[in-house]
Amino acid sequence: MNSSYDAVIIGSGAGGGTVAYRLTRAGMRVLLLEQGPRFNPLQDYPLGRDDWERWDHFEKENPDSYVSAVQELAENAVPLMSTRFGRRLSRTNKTRFKYARASGVGGSTLRYQAETHRFSEHAFRMKSLFGIGEDWPITYKDLAPFYREAEEILGVAGDHDNPFRPPQEPYPMEAHPLGCPSRKIKTGAAKLGLTLHPNSLAIPSRPYRGRPACIYCRGCGYGCVIGDKGSVDVAMIDPAMATGKLTIKTGAKALQIKVNKEGKAESVIWKGKNGIEKSYGKKIIVSCGAIETPRLLLNSTSKLFPDGLANSSGKVGAYLMTHLSFIDVVLFDSPLKSYQGLPIDSRIWDYSSPEMTAKQGGGFALGVMGAPEGIVSPSRFAAFLAPGWGKSHKQYMQQYYGAHSAIFGVAEHIPRKDNRVSLSDKKDPDGIPKAHVAVTMHDNDLELLKHMKRRCHDLAEASGTKVIGTFSSLDTMGSTHVGGTTRMGNDPQRSVVNKFGQCHDVRNLFVADNSVFVTQGGGDSPALTIMALALRTADHIVTQAKKNNF
Amino acid sequence: MTRRFFLLSSLGLLFFPQKGLSLANEEIPDETILRSLLAVLIPSDDTPGAKETHLYEKLVGMLSTDHRRKEIYAEGLFMVRNKIGPDPLVEIDWELLAQSISRSTFFRFLRWDAMRFFYADRASWQAVGYEGPPIRGYKEYDRCGS
Numbered sequence: 001m002n003s004s005y006d007a008v009i010i011g012s013g014a015g016g017g018t019v020a021y022r023l024t025r026a027g028m029r030v031l032l033l034e035q036g037p038r039f040n041p042l043q044d045y046p047l048g049r050d051d052w053e054r055w056d057h058f059e060k061e062n063p064d065s066y067v068s069a070v071q072e073l074a075e076n077a078v079p080l081m082s083t084r085f086g087r088r089l090s091r092t093n094k095t096r097f098k099y100a101r102a103s104g105v106g107g108s109t110l111r112y113q114a115e116t117h118r119f120s121e122h123a124f125r126m127k128s129l130f131g132i133g134e135d136w137p138i139t140y141k142d143l144a145p146f147y148r149e150a151e152e153i154l155g156v157a158g159d160h161d162n163p164f165r166p167p168q169e170p171y172p173m174e175a176h177p178l179g180c181p182s183r184k185i186k187t188g189a190a191k192l193g194l195t196l197h198p199n200s201l202a203i204p205s206r207p208y209r210g211r212p213a214c215i216y217c218r219g220c221g222y223g224c225v226i227g228d229k230g231s232v233d234v235a236m237i238d239p240a241m242a243t244g245k246l247t248i249k250t251g252a253k254a255l256q257i258k259v260n261k262e263g264k265a266e267s268v269i270w271k272g273k274n275g276i277e278k279s280y281g282k283k284i285i286v287s288c289g290a291i292e293t294p295r296l297l298l299n300s301t302s303k304l305f306p307d308g309l310a311n312s313s314g315k316v317g318a319y320l321m322t323h324l325s326f327i328d329v330v331l332f333d334s335p336l337k338s339y340q341g342l343p344i345d346s347r348i349w350d351y352s353s354p355e356m357t358a359k360q361g362g363g364f365a366l367g368v369m370g371a372p373e374g375i376v377s378p379s380r381f382a383a384f385l386a387p388g389w390g391k392s393h394k395q396y397m398q399q400y401y402g403a404h405s406a407i408f409g410v411a412e413h414i415p416r417k418d419n420r421v422s423l424s425d426k427k428d429p430d431g432i433p434k435a436h437v438a439v440t441m442h443d444n445d446l447e448l449l450k451h452m453k454r455r456c457h458d459l460a461e462a463s464g465t466k467v468i469g470t471f472s473s474l475d476t477m478g479s480t481h482v483g484g485t486t487r488m489g490n491d492p493q494r495s496v497v498n499k500f501g502q503c504h505d506v507r508n509l510f511v512a513d514n515s516v517f518v519t520q521g522g523g524d525s526p527a528l529t530i531m532a533l534a535l536r537t538a539d540h541i542v543t544q545a546k547k548n549n550f
Numbered sequence: 551m552t553r554r555f556f557l558l559s560s561l562g563l564l565f566f567p568q569k570g571l572s573l574a575n576e577e578i579p580d581e582t583i584l585r586s587l588l589a590v591l592i593p594s595d596d597t598p599g600a601k602e603t604h605l606y607e608k609l610v611g612m613l614s615t616d617h618r619r620k621e622i623y624a625e626g627l628f629m630v631r632n633k634i635g636p637d638p639l640v641e642i643d644w645e646l647l648a649q650s651i652s653r654s655t656f657f658r659f660l661r662w663d664a665m666r667f668f669y670a671d672r673a674s675w676q677a678v679g680y681e682g683p684p685i686r687g688y689k690e691y692d693r694c695g696s
Contacts, residue, residue, distance in 0.1 A: 047683055047684040047685045048683055048684075048685035049683060050670045050671065050672060050683060051666070051670035052683045052684065052685075054666065054670070177692040178692065179691050179692055179694075180691075180692070180694035183694060215686075215687025215688075215689060216687055216688050216689055216691045217684035217685065217686075217687045217688060218684060218688070218691075219684040219685075222684075225684075225685055335679055336694065337688065337691055337694070339680070339688075340681075340688035340690075340691035341688065341691035341692065342691075377669070377670070377680075377683075378669040378670075378674065378675065378678050378680045379665065379666040379667075379668070379669035379670040380666070381669075382665035382666070382668070382669045383661075383662045383665040383666045383669075386665075389590065389591040389592070389648070389661055389664075389665075390590060390591065390592075390593060390645075391593055391595065393591075393592075393665075394592065394593070394595070394597065394599075394677070397669070397677070397678045398677055398678055398679075401678040401679065401680065402678075402679060402680070
């Protein structure tokens with residue numbers, strides 16, 4: 001069955017869901033294709049079960065979609081690998097990138113910790129200020145109004161009085177009170193001359209736009225059961241549905257984008273419950289994330305675009321960035337309710353500018369996670385973190401369950417041409433080439449990891465905690481934070497989309513996700529920037545459409 | 551049906567490593583081995599242990615659907631019998647036995663399963679100060695005491 005819309009959006013996460021929100025409210029008829037399901041939080045999220053942390057309902061890593069190149073690490077990287085009680089977790093010196101995300105209406109915001117950070121002003125001018133990466137074709141000022149609007153839609157609570165963040169008006173809500181681990185670590189940070197700030201979070205502290213107030217269940221990463229968290233399904237998709245202009249197809253996997261003889265994007269071929277279908281759109285917006293978006297474009301070849309759609313520059317897939325992270329799992333002397341509250345309630349931004357990390361380049365931010373993700377419940381703590389067994393294990397549980405926390409660093413990943421997504425010779429069950437993801441850790445990345453490790457250890461010690469484990473993105477952590485594979489720019493030879501996310505080669509084709517990022521910010525979480533850019537892209541689409549009377 | 555066959559079947563553990571190989575100390579039922587090791591892993595004292603939370607029954611339930619685990623457990627039980635030796639009258643020090651197999655894949659799985667089942671049981675929560683699954687929320691999360 002064929003169908004025609006004002007716009008077809010592929011992917012319903014932070015980018016696609018936000019574009020759908022804006023376009024439908026402007027009166028456009030929109031089809032939203034989502035590969036995953038629409039979750040029913042009360043039924044599908046297991047947070048009421050006694051064994052709730054056992055379930056992985058979001059299918060975080062999909063081995064059907066990509067293969068990842070293996071890197072043999074040099075000896076100087078080994079000390080940066082993950083440990084438990086001083087012993088390495090991995091038995092090899094090999095590493096490969098793991099892409100962790102959620103598949104479903106709302107995309108990875110279903111499991112994000114609701115961190116909503118604006119990128120710093122300098123993040124948009126890294127090349128001219130520090131000689132790192134590339135400058136964006138827009139400045140912070142261009143994006144500021146869209147940041148503000150996204151914060152209002154989401155209902156962000158935060159502390160605007162922070163000299164390490166761009167100047168801004170107060171958030172829609174005041175910051176949440178810090179949890180017990182953050183209060184302790186704040187004291188440790190002060191000893192080191194660092195300032196711990198409440199995090200800015202899309203988690204309302206009071207009822208907001210039809211959503212209830214947070215109940216502090218620490219469950220954001222497992223799916224928000226009561227629907228207070230500002231994930232895209234509730235904050236963007238529900239209002240878009242209310243317009244009557246949005247059609248959502250779930251279980252709909254986009255296979256290819258077709259172009260007409262004039263080189264305009266014409267339709268999307270997708271596979272759904274009833275087989276192969278084709279949907280036409282006057283505008284087509286790709287929002288599949290920085291791995292799947294280039295994969296779809298590279299798989300959409302035609303006579304006019306033999307190297308992939310919108311790829312005359314050869315830059316589709318290039319400059320892949322992830323986030324580098326290092327986590328210290330720490331123990332306090334006694335329980336601090338670390339499994340309660342908000343997942344990441346505080347951050348330390350002192351190192352978020354490259355000026356603060358000297359030769360390493362790029363910046364990073366420190367943070368406090370409460371009980372580490374994946375080790376929140378007593379059953380996971382007992383199995384993974386508490387040592388030994390028998391009577392001593394029971395005593396350890398009684399003394400330390402709820403006393404475990406995490407101090408982490410998240411660092412900028414410098415964009416490099418050779419870190420990229422290309423097409424693999426391996427195919428998925430539908431015969432579509434998988435993405436081949438090549439991310440190599442360079443010396444600069446290792447230096448940043450080393451720097452973060454030192455700072456995390458210093459903070460752990462100053463806070464009176466004991467480090468019992470480490471997780472390093474080098475070998476264990478899958479990253480959801482990816483970007484850069486259809487970067488934006490003014491020069492069609494060096495970028496894939498323009499400053500509005502519009503493809504240089506195909507004017508009615510847009511990218512609205514983290515693929516358009518030019519840099520990743522100094523440890524900032526990307527969701528808010530994806531949404532702000534998506535609102536800007538959507539406004540451009542509406543303006544264009546109005547000129548043509550839709 | 552032999553006694554051994556029956557026991558392995560009831561556990562869902564009937565698996566090729568036992569067939570035709572040494573049946574060391576076959577008098578000791580699988581159930582006894584597993585219950586004894588579970589009691590070492592999570593002993594009962596003034597708070598509940600493996601016994602009170604019916605960990606053995608939970609393990610058997612899991613093994614009836616998890617075939618990969620079933621193989622690991624079957625191999626582990628075979629290894630344990632070999633450790634014990636052929637004398638049916640020998641008194642077994644289960645603590646010592648657990649130490650001796652602690653680096654084996656079987657023991658690691660057994661420990662992991664025991665811990666995750668035990669601490670997902672409400673009977674274990676009071677002792678560790680756990681207030682229960684997230685769904686009810688923890689509105690006093692920021693009351694940290696002194």
